[in-house]
Amino acid sequence: NAGVTQTPKFQVLKTGQSMTLQCAQDMNHNSMYWYRQDPGMGLRLIYYSASEGTTDKGEVPNGYNVSRLNKREFSLRLESAAPSQTSVYFCASSEALPRGVFFGQGTRLTVV
């Protein structure tokens, strides 16, 4: 049972480059999330999708866009990467909040 799968696991970008982080879940969950983890800051919500076809901003949405492609997939796009976006990014999904939030393994992104 794969759960939540994120790709890639590691990425190095140059300032100004763009990229898309992919996320897919196989648990038939309605809700999906993107978090970033920074030292001393915990996990902060970037964007979330309560159900297929809807997306909403979280705590730190600036510099990011998202697409809920279908029920399984939720992607995060950095249009013009900045060093401040160096972080570990986690995708998560859930059915019955607040219980049962399942996380992927993370993507370690470095912007130089």
Place this chain on the structure above:
Amino acid sequence: DQQVKQNSPSLSVQEGRISILNCDYTNSMFDYFLWYKKYPAEGPTFLISISSIKDKNEDGRFTVFLNKSAKHLSLHIVPSQPGDSAVYFCAASAKEYGNKLVFGAGTILRVKS
């Protein structure tokens, strides 16, 4: 301003002893609290939770205590084992905010054998 605070960045405990991880929150609207555990290079995994209508929840070696008047919760691990060494995140949610999780900064627990 952080609504969920874990003021101890790290904690070191001897194997077999009790580990106590603390968490404070500022928003009185929070009605559900969770602890997540994270190993290096892995995503956080759910450990234990508690509703605001309770003051204690126990699951094996793990017990969470909630003191609403003090806006404080703690996670007790008894006995501590080397495999418990990880980062522990406290999280809180509120129905009024769509039950989205708000996380603390995390506490690194090291259990020495």
